[in-house]
Amino acid sequence: MTCGHCAGVIRAAITTAAPQADIEVDLSARRVAVEGVTDIDAVERAIREAGYTPERQP
Numbered sequence: 122m123t124c125g126h127c128a129g130v131i132r133a134a135i136t137t138a139a140p141q142a143d144i145e146v147d148l149s150a151r152r153v154a155v156e157g158v159t160d161i162d163a164v165e166r167a168i169r170e171a172g173y174t175p176e177r178q179p
Contacts, residue, residue, distance in 0.1 A: 138167035
């Protein structure tokens, strides 16, 4: 994720998979934090389907 367009695509994918999610985008760190989700696998799948590679952080 390197630009606002990328962030928007990822945000939309997450929102589709988990409408209740709290999403925080940090473009400078190239990270998206997602909270309030019960099915993180669905969120990861949606991000992949949007053309990006999610990586879980501890």
